[in-house]
Amino acid sequence: MEKNVGILAMEIYFPPTFVQQEALEAHDGASKGKYTIGLGQDCLAFCTEVEDVISMSLTVVTSLLEKYKIDPKQIGRLEVGSETVIDKSKSIKTFLMQIFEKCGNTDIEGVDSTNACYGGTAALFNCVNWVESSSWDGRYGIVVCTDSAVYAEGPARPTGGAAAIAMLIGPDAPIAFESKLRGSHMSHVYDFYKPNLASEYPVVDGKLSQTCYLFALDTCYKYFCHKYEKLEGKQFSLSDADYFVFHSPYNKLVQKSFARLLFNDFMRNASSVDDIAKEKLGPFSSLTGDESYQSRDLEKASQQVSKPLYDVKVQPTTLIPKQVGNMYTASLYAAFASLLHYKNSELAGKRVLLFSYGSGLTATLFSLRLHEGQHPFSLSNIATVMDVAGKLKSRHEFPPEKFVETMKHMEHRYGANDFVTSKDCSLLSPGTYYLTEVDSKYRRFYAKKDGKCAASENGSVVNGY
Amino acid sequence: MEKNVGILAMEIYFPPTFVQQEALEAHDGASKGKYTIGLGQDCLAFCTEVEDVISMSLTVVTSLLEKYKIDPKQIGRLEVGSETVIDKSKSIKTFLMQIFEKCGNTDIEGVDSTNACYGGTAALFNCVNWVESSSWDGRYGIVVCTDSAVYAEGPARPTGGAAAIAMLIGPDAPIAFESKLRGSHMSHVYDFYKPNLASEYPVVDGKLSQTCYLFALDTCYKYFCHKYEKLEGKQFSLSDADYFVFHSPYNKLVQKSFARLLFNDFMRNASSVDDIAKEKLGPFSSLTGDESYQSRDLEKASQQVSKPLYDVKVQPTTLIPKQVGNMYTASLYAAFASLLHYKNSELAGKRVLLFSYGSGLTATLFSLRLHEGQHPFSLSNIATVMDVAGKLKSRHEFPPEKFVETMKHMEHRYGANDFVTSKDCSLLSPGTYYLTEVDSKYRRFYAKKDGKCAASENGSVVNGY
Numbered sequence: 001m002e003k004n005v006g007i008l009a010m011e012i013y014f015p016p017t018f019v020q021q022e023a024l025e026a027h028d029g030a031s032k033g034k035y036t037i038g039l040g041q042d043c044l045a046f047c048t049e050v051e052d053v054i055s056m057s058l059t060v061v062t063s064l065l066e067k068y069k070i071d072p073k074q075i076g077r078l079e080v081g082s083e084t085v086i087d088k089s090k091s092i093k094t095f096l097m098q099i100f101e102k103c104g105n106t107d108i109e110g111v112d113s114t115n116a117c118y119g120g121t122a123a124l125f126n127c128v129n130w131v132e133s134s135s136w137d138g139r140y141g142i143v144v145c146t147d148s149a150v151y152a153e154g155p156a157r158p159t160g161g162a163a164a165i166a167m168l169i170g171p172d173a174p175i176a177f178e179s180k181l182r183g184s185h186m187s188h189v190y191d192f193y194k195p196n197l198a199s200e201y202p203v204v205d206g207k208l209s210q211t212c213y214l215f216a217l218d219t220c221y222k223y224f225c226h227k228y229e230k231l232e233g234k235q236f237s238l239s240d241a242d243y244f245v246f247h248s249p250y251n252k253l254v255q256k257s258f259a260r261l262l263f264n265d266f267m268r269n270a271s272s273v274d275d276i277a278k279e280k281l282g283p284f285s286s287l288t289g290d291e292s293y294q295s296r297d298l299e300k301a302s303q304q305v306s307k308p309l310y311d312v313k314v315q316p317t318t319l320i321p322k323q324v325g326n327m328y329t330a331s332l333y334a335a336f337a338s339l340l341h342y343k344n345s346e347l348a349g350k351r352v353l354l355f356s357y358g359s360g361l362t363a364t365l366f367s368l369r370l371h372e373g374q375h376p377f378s379l380s381n382i383a384t385v386m387d388v389a390g391k392l393k394s395r396h397e398f399p400p401e402k403f404v405e406t407m408k409h410m411e412h413r414y415g416a417n418d419f420v421t422s423k424d425c426s427l428l429s430p431g432t433y434y435l436t437e438v439d440s441k442y443r444r445f446y447a448k449k450d451g452k453c454a455a456s457e458n459g460s461v462v463n464g465y
Numbered sequence: 466m467e468k469n470v471g472i473l474a475m476e477i478y479f480p481p482t483f484v485q486q487e488a489l490e491a492h493d494g495a496s497k498g499k500y501t502i503g504l505g506q507d508c509l510a511f512c513t514e515v516e517d518v519i520s521m522s523l524t525v526v527t528s529l530l531e532k533y534k535i536d537p538k539q540i541g542r543l544e545v546g547s548e549t550v551i552d553k554s555k556s557i558k559t560f561l562m563q564i565f566e567k568c569g570n571t572d573i574e575g576v577d578s579t580n581a582c583y584g585g586t587a588a589l590f591n592c593v594n595w596v597e598s599s600s601w602d603g604r605y606g607i608v609v610c611t612d613s614a615v616y617a618e619g620p621a622r623p624t625g626g627a628a629a630i631a632m633l634i635g636p637d638a639p640i641a642f643e644s645k646l647r648g649s650h651m652s653h654v655y656d657f658y659k660p661n662l663a664s665e666y667p668v669v670d671g672k673l674s675q676t677c678y679l680f681a682l683d684t685c686y687k688y689f690c691h692k693y694e695k696l697e698g699k700q701f702s703l704s705d706a707d708y709f710v711f712h713s714p715y716n717k718l719v720q721k722s723f724a725r726l727l728f729n730d731f732m733r734n735a736s737s738v739d740d741i742a743k744e745k746l747g748p749f750s751s752l753t754g755d756e757s758y759q760s761r762d763l764e765k766a767s768q769q770v771s772k773p774l775y776d777v778k779v780q781p782t783t784l785i786p787k788q789v790g791n792m793y794t795a796s797l798y799a800a801f802a803s804l805l806h807y808k809n810s811e812l813a814g815k816r817v818l819l820f821s822y823g824s825g826l827t828a829t830l831f832s833l834r835l836h837e838g839q840h841p842f843s844l845s846n847i848a849t850v851m852d853v854a855g856k857l858k859s860r861h862e863f864p865p866e867k868f869v870e871t872m873k874h875m876e877h878r879y880g881a882n883d884f885v886t887s888k889d890c891s892l893l894s895p896g897t898y899y900l901t902e903v904d905s906k907y908r909r910f911y912a913k914k915d916g917k918c919a920a921s922e923n924g925s926v927v928n929g930y
């Protein structure tokens with residue numbers, strides 16, 4: 001079996017259009033700090049009418065292939081995780097086949113994986129398993145996470161965001177899976193779902209979803225520790241991993257989650273918990289599970305106790321989720337990309353734990369072991385290619401009024417046919433795909449921005465059949 | 466790596482309610498034989514208001530576990546292929562977790578795979594790869610294909626159907642994958658898709674879809690033969706497989722498909738093609754690819770030439786698809802189940818080729834090698850458990866008027882909330898799940914029919930969260 005199967009290369013794309021959470025707060029008449037401190041968010045990126053999950057994934061896959069100089073013929077598997085449904089039958093993967101068909105490569109396995117924000121993780125596991133299986137044919141796999149998170153006007157709206165991430169999968173990877181270290185928790189709940197088929201907006205029970213998230217985290221951690229102990233013959237604790245990356249709907253939940261893991265270590269009598277922590281958490285040791293999810297005092301105490309460790313093991317993972325917002329399937333991997341951005345080659349030899357959560361619900365805590373790797377598949381080159389700082393810097397801030405207006409416009413566009421877009425790609429970087437038209441038969445047409453582009457059509461048109 | 470990974474056990478479920486194609490033909494004012502000979506179909510099964518893809522999958526998974534005496538704790542992976550979207554975010558897999566949660570097993574990987582009728586095949590490949598990968602934990606996987614195929618009034622309506630299939634996956638299987646023998650063709654086309662989100666009905670270009678299907682078959686066969694020849698050092702031809710199973714939207718296309726494979730063998734100068742066939746197909750050897758898909762004469766000649774071989778190698782796979790209709794993701798596996806039903810232990814040692822097609826499009830031709838296996842995971846026991854004859858016999862025929870009325874009623878129900886169903890499970894067999902209510906928050910509630918059941922509620926209620 002192939003060794004060190006995992007992520008060889010990564011690319012990230014997020015729309016250049018964003019709104020400041022501070023400005024949105026004021027616009028919405030929310031109390032000061034509600035979005036910036038209460039949610040812990042800085043900015044929110046969103047698609048305008050020329051971008052969607054298909055254009056973003058066309059952009060990110062093309063960029064991945066170009067920047068790492070991968071011949072499209074070398075791809076043997078391509079799969080997508082998304083919960084942004086544009087078509088209920090035709091997968092996003094088939095749209096991406098346009099890139100490969102023109103090179104004569106149509107023998108590419110994989111489709112779309114779906115369950116809320118977890119679809120990308122499912123796709124990633126599937127792709128890694130493929131490389132380790134007898135059906136692997138020696139070529140690379142690509143996993144794409146692409147989502148546009150939009151909410152109806154109201155308290156959930158500031159937790160939106162949008163992005164696409166592409167990951168190249170193969171053996172001898174700098175970002176390798178420790179596949180035996182994995183705990184999942186899957187359950188039937190209605191915390192966040194999309195039963196209103198004509199609307200892009202979900203039905204959300206925010207409070208329930210937070211409890212489900214934390215309960216899933218606890219359960220996954222329990223299974224994970226159990227497997228680690230069976231395999232390694234010793235107890236697992238927070239000190240056995242260097243970084244913790246969480247699915248990040250909003251940063252405050254990430255803070256709570258890490259605090260919750262420390263509370264778990266405390267309850268398990270893990271050696272990692274020092275005396276001060278023990279003293280501060282002692283009063284909560286007799287809470288029932290349910291009580292512990294509701295207790296504000298515990299939340300406060302555990303966040304306080306875990307703060308120093310959070311700053312070291314979690315803080316470096318929070319940049320993109322705070323700047324871009326919730327990216328659903330891409331969210332966890334954008335957090336991981338933030339870590340690569342800050343630490344790149346320093347990460348060699350480190351173990352990173354990732355917690356993936358999708359409402360409904362499906363959740364997994366899993367482990368990666370990092371190595372420097374060899375150019376172009378090295379930690380430092382991945383950080384260079386992703387150019388997170390450059391991408392964040394070249395964005396265009398929209399005032400809240402224009403954001404709200406865009407959301408309203410997009411509501412009408414969702415599921416619609418027979419329209420052309422403005423084709424205005426002036427805010428997009430060269431190489432970015434954009435939507436030009438949806439015809440009367442709902443067929444979608446995209447173009448790629450070649451170079452400098454005004455508000456008129458400019459770019460090579462990618463035709464549907 | 467584990468050996469002979471594949472399908473250990475199977476169960477199939479289809480609604481007991483059906484309409485005769487002959488009666489539908491007359492009702493629709495279609496010319497006599499249009500559905501029965503033109504499409505090659507006998508009957509069409511459909512869900513009434515108490516059944517849907519979730520209830521069918523609850524039924525089939527429960528039955529699989531019970532009939533093969535599998536402890537739900539022995540399941541480590543569960544995944545679903547479907548294109549019938551009831552919720553755009555919450556996977557069908559999470560609904561099925563109800564079965565496992567009550568046994569305390571929530572550590573079960575896998576979500577839903579989607580691309581038209583191909584999602585089940587993607588799920589199956591993923592599950593087999595999981596067993597062969599380092600992330601396998603020694604437990605079984607389950608793959609579920611569940612779909613309800615319904616069409617707007619018009620020429621596509623008689624190609625509807627409904628069913629769910631569950632397959633148990635593990636090593637040392639009587640139905641083992643030859644994973645190196647596999648050819649895929651994936652491409653961006655709009656032959657059949659579901660962009661109208663509020664409607665359950667697809668947008669279909671029937672003529673285009675048939676050409677896409679046959680072109681995908683040709684391409685997959687080309688890749689398949691190429692891989693076989695590389696691996697085995699000799700040419701592959703139809704004589705190297707004992708049975709051919711096709712995704713079956715309607716039987717006529719299956720006939721055309723097998724004829725097309727024979728035409729491929731003829732064009733490749735395969736040894737399997739005799740002199741009579743060569744003579745009859747000779748006049749078509751100079752057609753371009755495009756011409757060959759349009760030529761009625763070629764279609765007729767190749768079907769005539771392939772008829773004797775079709776009767777032996779394909780006919781035994783056609784029972785359920787002809788009796789139930791198109792089952793989308795379940796269709797290919799229902800065809801395979803038909804073969805097990807007719808031939809069961811005779812299949813030991815045989816090679817079976819399967820062609821999976823999902824519009825949009827994704828397609829794979831792959832190979833299975835069968836062994837008798839050991840009870841309960843034996844070919845003969847699988848046939849006994851599925852009891853295809855018994856299930857077909859105990860169905861209830863609806864007149865076309867009642868079928869049309871049901872379709873109309875279901876149109877209003879699709880995507881609706883805040884209603885209770887009739888809870889009439891009188892036509893369902895004991896052990897069948899049925900829908901009782903969708904509340905104002907779109908949460909769905911199901912019950913299981915215990916024993917004899919009148920038009921009143923009867924059964925243990927399965928609650929959502």
